[in-house]
Amino acid sequence: MQRDEKMKEKGSGLSRRTFLKVSGISLSVPVVLGHRTIKVAGAEVEVYGPGKVPIALTVNGAKHTAEVEPRVTLLEALRHELDLTGAKRVCDRATCGACTVIMDGKPVYSCSVLALEAQGKQITTAEGLLRGDRLHPVQQAFIDNDAQQCGFCTPGFVVACKVFLDKNPNPTPEEIQKGLGGNLCRCGTYVGVRAAVAQAANQYPNRKGGGNQSTSKGGR
Amino acid sequence: MRAFEYASPTTKEQAVSLLGNSWDEAEVLAGGTDLLSLMKDGCVAPKRLVNIKEIRELRGISAGGGGLRIGALATIQELLDNRAVSRAYPAITQAAEGITSPQIRSLGTIGGELCQRPRCWYYRAGYGLLATDEQGEPLVPSGDNRYHAILGNAGPAYFVHASSLAPALIALGAKVRLFGPDGVREMWLDQFFTTPLTADDRETALKPNEIVTEIIVPTALGVKSATYEVRQREALDWPLATASVALSMSGDRVRVARIVMGHVAPRPWRAAEAEQVLAEKAVTEEVAQKAGELALNGANSLSRNGYKIQLARVAVKRAILMAARGGRG
Numbered sequence: 001m002q003r004d005e006k007m008k009e010k011g012s013g014l015s016r017r018t019f020l021k022v023s024g025i026s027l028s029v030p031v032v033l034g035h036r037t038i039k040v041a042g043a044e045v046e047v048y049g050p051g052k053v054p055i056a057l058t059v060n061g062a063k064h065t066a067e068v069e070p071r072v073t074l075l076e077a078l079r080h081e082l083d084l085t086g087a088k089r090v091c092d093r094a095t096c097g098a099c100t101v102i103m104d105g106k107p108v109y110s111c112s113v114l115a116l117e118a119q120g121k122q123i124t125t126a127e128g129l130l131r132g133d134r135l136h137p138v139q140q141a142f143i144d145n146d147a148q149q150c151g152f153c154t155p156g157f158v159v160a161c162k163v164f165l166d167k168n169p170n171p172t173p174e175e176i177q178k179g180l181g182g183n184l185c186r187c188g189t190y191v192g193v194r195a196a197v198a199q200a201a202n203q204y205p206n207r208k209g210g211g212n213q214s215t216s217k218g219g220r
Numbered sequence: 221m222r223a224f225e226y227a228s229p230t231t232k233e234q235a236v237s238l239l240g241n242s243w244d245e246a247e248v249l250a251g252g253t254d255l256l257s258l259m260k261d262g263c264v265a266p267k268r269l270v271n272i273k274e275i276r277e278l279r280g281i282s283a284g285g286g287g288l289r290i291g292a293l294a295t296i297q298e299l300l301d302n303r304a305v306s307r308a309y310p311a312i313t314q315a316a317e318g319i320t321s322p323q324i325r326s327l328g329t330i331g332g333e334l335c336q337r338p339r340c341w342y343y344r345a346g347y348g349l350l351a352t353d354e355q356g357e358p359l360v361p362s363g364d365n366r367y368h369a370i371l372g373n374a375g376p377a378y379f380v381h382a383s384s385l386a387p388a389l390i391a392l393g394a395k396v397r398l399f400g401p402d403g404v405r406e407m408w409l410d411q412f413f414t415t416p417l418t419a420d421d422r423e424t425a426l427k428p429n430e431i432v433t434e435i436i437v438p439t440a441l442g443v444k445s446a447t448y449e450v451r452q453r454e455a456l457d458w459p460l461a462t463a464s465v466a467l468s469m470s471g472d473r474v475r476v477a478r479i480v481m482g483h484v485a486p487r488p489w490r491a492a493e494a495e496q497v498l499a500e501k502a503v504t505e506e507v508a509q510k511a512g513e514l515a516l517n518g519a520n521s522l523s524r525n526g527y528k529i530q531l532a533r534v535a536v537k538r539a540i541l542m543a544a545r546g547g548r549g
Contacts, residue, residue, distance in 0.1 A: 040229070040237035047238075047268075050223035070226035070269065073256065093257040094324060095456055106297075106326035112253045113327070116226055117271060164322065181455045182321030 048116060055119055059084060060128030068115050075099045077115035078125060086126035086155040097183030100156035101125050107163040107182065126155035129162060137203045138162045141196035149187035157183050161197050169204045171197065221259045228271040232278070232399045232431060238270045239429040243422070246270055248431055250293060251327040254336040261344055263337065278331075278433055281305065288437040292331030299385075300325065309437065310547025311388040311445035311464045315482075318384050318449045321456040331432040333385050334396070334412070335424060338486075339458055340368065340379035348419040350376045365522040367460070370529050372485035373520060377415050379486055381423060386413065386488045387464040387480035388447050394437045400430035409435065410480075413487040423487065443468050446542035450531040459483050461528055463515075463535035465543040467498070474498045479515060479540070484532050491515035494536060503544035505537075512537035 034053055035046045049070035057064050057074075059082060066081035075092075078084045078101070087110050090098035094112040101110045102124040110118075129136035138161045141147070148154040157180070164179040165171070171179065176197045185193065226249075229235045240246045247266040249255055250273060258264045272278060278293040283304035290299065299305060299316050306313040319325055319333070337343070342351030342359050351359045360368055360378035368378045386409065394409040412425050426432065445466040449459040462482035468475045477498035479491040494515035501507050512533040519529045542549055 041231065041233035043229075043231070043234055045227055045229050045234055045238065047225050047227045049225045069223055071221045071223055071259075092260060094253040094321075097321070097323065097456075100323055103326075107323045108327050109253065109323045112251075112256050114226070114249075114252065114256070114269075114271075117228075117249075117252070117273070160322070177454070178320070179322060182323040184455065 053116070055115055057082070057115065057118055057123060058121065059123045060125060061122075066115075070114060070116055072115045073111050074101070074103075074113040074115050074118045074123070075110035077118075078110060078123075081115075084125050084127055087159075088152055088155060090152065095184075096153070096156075097160060098153050098156040100159045100183065102159060102163050105163070105166070107160050109182075124159070126159050129158065136162060138165065138196065138200045141200040141203075142193070145192045145196040145199060147189055147192035147196040149185075149189050153183060153185045153187075157185065157193055161193070161200065165197065165201055165204055169201060171201055173198070221256070222262075222265045224259075224266055225268045226271065227268065228274050230274050230276075232272075232275055232433060235270050235272050235275060235431055236399060236401055236429055238268065239431075240268070241428055243420075243428050245428065248272055248335075250329040250332040251295070251324075252332075253324050253328050254332060258337055258344075262346060263344060272431060278431075283308070285439065287439045290330050290435040290437070292329060292432045292434055294330050296325040296328045296330070296333065296385075297322070299330065308440040309388075309392060309445060311391060311447045311466060311543070312385065312437075314447035314547070315384045315388040315449075315462070315464060318447070318451070318459055318462070320454060324456070330385065330435060334383050334389075334409075334435075335426065335432065336382045338379035338423070339382050343379060349379075349416055349421070350419045351378065352419070361522055364524065366524045367528075368522055368525055369485045370516075370519045370521055370525055370532065371481070371489050372415060372487065373522065376417065377486040378522065380483045381413065381485065381487050382458055382483070383488065384447075384449070384459065384462060384482055387462060387482035388445070389435060389437060390488050390490070391464040391466040391478045391480045392437050392440065392443070392445060393466070393478070394435050396432060397434045397436065398426060398430045399433045400427060404433075405430070406436075410488070410490065415486045440466075442470075444543045444546055446539050446545075446547045448535045448539035448542055450535050461532040461535045463532065463539040465536070465539040467503070467540075467543050472502050474501055474503060477511075477540075479511065479536060481515065481532055481536065484519075484528065491536065493517060498540070503540060505541065508537045508540040508544075511540055 035048045037044045052067040088098040090096045092111045094109045099110045103121045160183050246268040249269045249271045278291045280291045281294045282289045390410045396409045396412045398405045447464040449462040451459040464480050466478045477495045479494050481489045494511040515536045
C-alpha cells in the first residue's frame with residue numbers, strides 16, 4: 001500500500017527524491033493498480049486506491065472510462081476527465097447547486113458524490129438535455145425569460161428545473177419556489193428562473209390536464 | 221482532500237470489519253453531502269472510506285402497528301414522500317421539509333442527518349471542534365457567535381447540533397440501533413447525543429467501528445406532534461432555532477408532553493420544565509406561551525446571539541399550538 005501512496009502523486013508534482021526512491025523498486029508497477037481484495041467477516045471485499053483505479057461512467061447515455069483516485073468527485077471526473085464542463089464547480093461544499101446533475105432520475109450535487117460511487121448509474125448533465133440541435137423546453141424557457149445574468153449557475157439551475165418538472169409537471173408558484181431551494185444565483189435572477197419554469201411546465205410532455213400534481217411519485 | 225482507500229461492503233458485518241478503532245482510520249460514507257465537505261476542509265482526514273450504501277438491509281421505511289422503522293440509509297426525500305409518516309408523525313415530515321435542498325434530500329440519509337457534524341464556522345475553518353486558538357483559548361465567546369448555542373453553552377462546546385430530524389424523533393420517543401463488532405446496541409435517541417469535552421470527541425455515542433442501522437419510533441396512537449422552525453431564508457440553510465413537540469392526549473387534555481429544541485445547544489435540547497407545565501392541561505395560547513418561557517429559562521446568550529432566545533421561545537410556543545391542531549400550521 002505504501003507503494004500506491006507514492007504512485008498517486010504521479011502527474012501532480014512527484015518529487016525527484018520520491019521518484020528515485022520509488023522507481024528503483026517499482027519500475028514495472030503500473031500506475032493504475034486497480035484494487036486489492038481483503039478478507040473481512042468471511043467474505044472477500046475489494047478495496048480501491050488510494051492510487052488511481054479504472055472507472056466506467058454512463059453520462060448522457062454514453063459510456064466513458066477513466067482512471068481516477070477514490071478521492072475524485074463525480075464533478076471533477078466530469079469536468080477534468082470527460083471534458084463535460086456544464087456542471088460548474090463553485091462552492092464545492094453541497095450548498096450552491098452549480099454542480100447539479102441527474103443521477104438515476106434524482107437531482108444530486110456532483111461535488112458530493114465520488115466518481116467511484118457514480119458507476120452503474122445513469123447520469124445526465126446540462127449537455128445531455130439537448131436533442132440534436134434542439135434545446136430542451138427548460139433551456140428555451142431560460143432564454144425566453146432572461147433567466148440568467150452571468151450564467152455561471154445556469155447549467156445547474158436548468159438541470160434542477162428539469163428534474164423538478166419531471167416530478168411536478170403542474171407546479172404552483174409556491175411549489176416552484178420550494179422546488180428550486182437547492183440552487184443559488186448570486187446575480188439574483190430568481191424571478192426569471194421561476195417564470196422560465198412556469199413557461200416550461202406549459203410545454204411539458206407529461207403534463208396532465210387540470211388538477212394539481214403536488215404529490216410526488218415517490219421512491220423513484 | 222487527502223487521498224484515501226475506498227471499500228463498498230454489502231453486509232453490516234463486513235462494514236464493521238472494515239472500520240477502525242480510531243476516527244482517523246476510517247469514516248462511514250452514506251449520502252456524502254457532509255462527509256466530503258468535511259474532508260475537503262480538512263476537518264476529518266480518514267485513511268479509508270467505507271461506503272455503506274450497498275448494504276440493503278439498512279434501506280427502507282416501514283410503518284406498522286408497532287410503530288415506524290426507518291433504515292439508516294432511507295433518504296430525506298423517501299421520508300418526506302412517505303404518506304404513513306406524514307399522517308402519523310407530522311413532526312418528522314415538517315422537520316424533513318426544513319431540509320430545503322432537493323439535491324441534499326435525494327442524497328442525504330437519516331443516519332447521516334443524525335451524525336452530521338456541527339456547522340460552526342470556526343470548526344469548518346480548521347480551528348477544531350471546540351474552536352480554540354493556539355493557546356487553547358476558546359474563540360467563540362468573544363468571537364462571531366451569532367449562530368452559536370444559547371443553552372448548554374458553559375463550554376468547552378459552543379456550537380449547535382446541526383440535526384433537524386433529531387428533535388422530532390426524540391420528542392416522539394425514538395430509539396436508535398447501532399451495529400458494531402460486539403453486535404447490536406440499542407439506546408434512546410436522546411442518549412445517543414453527547415456534548416464533547418475534548419476536540420477529539422464526537423457529538424454522539426457512536427464508536428469509530430460502529431454504524432447506525434435503524435431508527436425505531438413507537439406508535440403515534442393518541443399522539444399529536446409538530447415541528448416549528450425559525451429560519452433566515454427559505455433556500456438551503458440550517459434553521460436558527462427549532463422546536464419539536466409530541467403531546468400524548470387524553471381527550472382534549474395533555475397527558476404527557478415532550479418538547480425538544482434544535483439548533484440551540486451542542487445537542488438536541490429537552491425542555492423538561494416546559495413539558496411539565498403542559499401536563500393535565502388543555503392547550504391554550506397562554507399555556508403555550510408559558511411553556512415557551514420555561515423552555516428558555518436556563519438560556520444564556522453569548523455576545524451576539526441573544527436574539528436566538530426569543531426565536532426559540534416562539535418556536536416552542538408555535539410548535540405546541542401546531543401540535544394541538546393536529547400538526548397543522
